[in-house]
Amino acid sequence: MTNTTLKLLAQQLQLSISTVSRALKDHPDISAKTKAKVNALAQSMDYEPNAYAIQLRMQSSKIFGVIVPAISNLFYDSFIAAVEEESRRNGYALMILQSSHNPENELNNLKIFRQNRVSGVFACLSTSAENLDVYHKMNEREIPVVFFDIVPKDNTFTKVRMADERCGVIAAENIIKRNAKKVLAIFGDPGLSISQNRKISFQNFMHNFSPKTHVNYINANSSNEAEEIFKKHYSKAVKFDTVFCMTDEILIGVMKAIQALQIKVPAEVGVISISNGFIPNLYHPVISYVETSGFQLGKLAFVQMMANMQTGKTVNELTVDATFIEGGSM
Amino acid sequence: MTNTTLKLLAQQLQLSISTVSRALKDHPDISAKTKAKVNALAQSMDYEPNAYAIQLRMQSSKIFGVIVPAISNLFYDSFIAAVEEESRRNGYALMILQSSHNPENELNNLKIFRQNRVSGVFACLSTSAENLDVYHKMNEREIPVVFFDIVPKDNTFTKVRMADERCGVIAAENIIKRNAKKVLAIFGDPGLSISQNRKISFQNFMHNFSPKTHVNYINANSSNEAEEIFKKHYSKAVKFDTVFCMTDEILIGVMKAIQALQIKVPAEVGVISISNGFIPNLYHPVISYVETSGFQLGKLAFVQMMANMQTGKTVNELTVDATFIEGGSM
């Protein structure tokens, strides 16, 4: 069965296509009687306007593109959920593609976006250092790009991200408050600016406010690695009394080690992490964490997108602030 | 800056639009020399075909719609990841919308899909008993619908789902193997067919093979509820020695109770669950589980979609089999 079109409706009603079109949009030129007839038939033939024809005519698509490294991810999926929610409220649909941390995929995805004339794109870089030509071209074409999470250094772009520095500081504050003597701090991929920001701010704060607290700084790229690191360091003579986990991945590894070693939290070891809250709530006691919400970031990104579309080109870097969520692990 | 079009290329090259179009698609009617010129200019002006114009002309959209209750979900996000992966390999893009378990949203989403003339839709019902008219209409319009996870009873539709009965049986088998005397079995929302299938098969198997094993059947709708249930039942005189968790949610609650009560797993209580594996791997020992992979389900759904599109209408119900993954909790 073929789709209902304006032409079909027009034929049935012995009206012109334009009249039908205007009637459907409640145009003042059309009489109430005609409008009623048109609407009735449209309803019964369940007419749905062809979005493609509309876009072709209107030159605007009501679709946003979203690129994430992976959809199946605690952080990104909540980001997507937020953007989807807002988009739908504003009459937009989403086209979501994943880069799998591969710049080549990212390029292909952008091509698809351009072919579909998306009204804007939310992009998370697949790697930190990357060729940004495509994005510059998008800007030239007046397709707003809002970068999130992993963003380029280039300041000609609009970016939103978590307040990573604040995260580091807040974590450090709470560690100091606990009166920690020796802490194990595990950070993520040192190649990412996120890691850098969090680490440096953490380090500075620690150093200034509690210079005598001994901190071991280590990097881990997987939860397994974090688990091993924890076990290795915990076997030393002078045990650390606090562990700081920069990511959920790291926290997972650490918690496995803690359970395996049957360590009491927070009595023997205090645990603090940076997270959106899902993982910390899986344990008893609930792990205290500095909240970085993908959901909030999504909301912010959307606001920026809309601002960009209206004001032409507001270039900006906005951050969503971090807050400390008290669990029972400190 | 305006987008590059065939017309623009044609003007620059002093050729007709049709020639440019054919050159770009390597049509035999066009000379090698012309093709070269056209391709060169297209490249330098980085021409991208307008997907909307193409769809309008071709009456087919290369886009699939996906409806999930929530994107931010351990199961659905892996389903989406799989579908996205396959779609991209086959030149399709995805339009993902979430119903938030609300039939009204589901309807709106379907409307958006129709407006965008998607080539097919992957749908997860927001509630079990639901008006299927819209879906019937899609079938009439020859838009293939593949239901997944939460599927309608109606057999005129194509459905893919986990082998829920097998899940129940496998879980029961392993509980019997453990020689359990008293078990606490916590199931999810009794309104969903998933819960029913898993519960009935579990119950039957238990009853036939180990009629003397005492089983408490309880429903829980959230992890908090599961935690309370566990605590309440564990305080009784004759303690259960094994707990079965139908969902990740339930497992999470149970594990919080276990940690709070400092119960030894598997010595004091054996734990088994149904999961895609993420949550079970967060604990030490790793929880044994019957695997239900959203990723695999996604792959299967895609295969079905393609089959449907080619053969016209293959109506079928396919299931992805379940396997037992040994952790250390039994």
Next chain:
DNA sequence: TAAATAATAACAAACGTTTGCGATAAATTT
């Protein structure tokens, strides 16, 4: 009553493609 105005609806072009068909010139065959 004639003229002007308001109300209603139709015409037609445009958005960017694809593609059947026709046109032209060159190359080949008789």
Next chain:
DNA sequence: AAATTTATCGCAAACGTTTGTTATTATTTA
């Protein structure tokens, strides 16, 4: 050399909308 085939390319219609302009009435005004 005339006739036919082959190689290239252009014309024009169609896909389903939106919208500026024009045409037709009916209504009001002078």
